[in-house]
Every structure is written in C-alpha cells, then in structure tokens.
Amino acid sequence: MNYILPLLSVLIGFFIALWLKPQDKNNLKLLLAFSGSxxxxxxxxxxxxxxxxxxxPKVGMFIMxxxxxxxxxxxxxxxxxxGHVHGHDKMTQMPWLLFISLCIxxxxxxxxxxxxxxxxxxxxxxxxxxxxxxxxxxxxxxxNKTALFxxxxxxxxxxPLGTLISDIFPMLNxxxxxxxxxxxxxxxHISSTIIFESSEGHKFNIAKISMIVxxxxxxxxx
Numbered sequence: 001m002n003y004i005l006p007l008l009s010v011l012i013g014f015f016i017a018l019w020l021k022p023q024d025k026n027n028l029k030l031l032l033a034f035s036g037s038x039x040x041x042x043x044x045x046x047x048x049x050x051x052x053x054x055x056x057p058k059v060g061m062f063i064m065x066x067x068x069x070x071x072x073x074x075x076x077x078x079x080x081x082x083g084h085v086h087g088h089d090k091m092t093q094m095p096w097l098l099f100i101s102l103c104i105x106x107x108x109x110x111x112x113x114x115x116x117x118x119x120x121x122x123x124x125x126x127x128x129x130x131x132x133x134x135x136x137x138x139x140x141x142x143x144n145k146t147a148l149f150x151x152x153x154x155x156x157x158x159x160p161l162g163t164l165i166s167d168i169f170p171m172l173n174x175x176x177x178x179x180x181x182x183x184x185x186x187x188x189h190i191s192s193t194i195i196f197e198s199s200e201g202h203k204f205n206i207a208k209i210s211m212i213v214x215x216x217x218x219x220x221x222x
C-alpha cells in the first residue's frame with residue numbers, strides 16, 4: 001500500500017480531470033483544505049514526535065532547511081504543489097522547470113513512508129486534488145496529451161520511487177532523522193499554505209473550517 005496509494009491517487013486525479021472535467025472550483029478548494037489539514041496533522045502527530053525522539057540537536061535546523069528548500073522549489077513550480085496554478089496561455093512545449101521541481105518534491109515525500117505507513121494515506125489524499133488541478137490546467141493550456149500523460153505518470157511514480165530508494169538502501173536509515181526533518185519542513189510549508197490559500201482572500205468560512213476539522217479528526221485516528 002505504501003507504493004500503490006500515492007501512485008493511484010495521481011492517476012485517479014488525472015482521469016477524473018480528463019473525463020469528468022470538474023468545473024466547480026469551490027469543491028476542489030474544500031478538498032484541498034481537507035488534504036492540507038490531514039497532511040499537516042499527520043506531520044505534527046506522527047513525524048514530528050518521531051524525529052525529536054531521536055534527541056538530535058540539529059532537528060530544528062533541518063526542518064528549517066526543508067521549509068527553505070520548498071520555497072526554492074516553488075520559485076520554479078509556481079506553487080503547483082499546493083494547487084496554485086494559473087494562466088491560460090497555450091503551451092507549446094513541456095514545462096521542464098515545473099516538472100523537475102514537482103518530481104523532486106514528490107520524491108522526497110516518499111522517503112519517510114517506509115517508517116510511517118499512515119503517511120502514504122496523507123500523501124495520497126494530498127496528491128489527488130493536486131493532480132485534478134494540474135491536469136485541468138494543462139488541458140486548458142492545450143499541452144500535448146501525450147506529454148500531459150507522461151508528466152502526470154512521472155509525478156505519480158516519484159513518491160513510490162522515494163519509498164523504494166529508502167527501502168533498497170539501508171544506509172539511508174543512518175540519516176533517517178535528518179531526511180525526515182527536511183521532509184517535515186517541506187510538508188509544513190505546503191500544508192499550511194494549502195489551508196490559507198484554499199479560499200478567496202484567505203477568508204475562513206464554515207465549510208472550510210469543517211473540512212479542516214475533519215482532516216484533523218481523521219488523522220488523529222491513524
């Protein structure tokens with residue numbers, strides 16, 4: 001399940017956007033709010049206590065490195081990791097900077113999954129609305145469908161690949177705390193940004209608060 005869930009979530013999101021062509025942005029924003037809340041809760045309740053349990057005095061520094069690294073990635077991806085894509089210009093070629101930054105982001109997310117199986121669920125829930133939004137954006141930008149499919153397939157493979165690499169190379173376990181702390185910083189930045197960006201003007205409403213609370217509650221049961 002560690003490999004299948006993150007992979008399927010992107011592919012399901014891709015086909016939902018391709019066939020159903022969802023038009024209601026409010027529903028997608030509510031789904032984003034839920035995914036951000038769920039992912040943030042898993043990070044705080046599971047990943048964070050685990051890395052601090054190691055008593056490594058540099059954990060905080062590596063978390064900040066993760067936050068800074070994600071900010072740098074978003075300079076190239078334009079915030080696609082949290083559904084922040086816009087523009088309607090026709091694309092004549094593959095957006096390589098966006099592709100590479102998204103793949104690096106997804107690859108790193110996969111490293112702690114081998115130690116925290118619940119994180120696979122959180123990442124899957126996080127990737128589903130992102131895949132729908134990205135696919136819809138690229139369809140409107142008239143990106144070649146073959147390039148679009150390869151883009152989304154590569155994005156889908158990256159998180160399971162990160163998990164596979166961490167399983168195949170036991171030596172990475174020696175740096176598990178540091179790598180996980182960096183991923184925590186990445187997830188902190190992404191999930192908090194999703195929560196605050198999933199409504200117009202950053203205003204909270206009852207529906208959004210309900211989805212955020214639901215994400216927290218469900219994460220607490222894992």
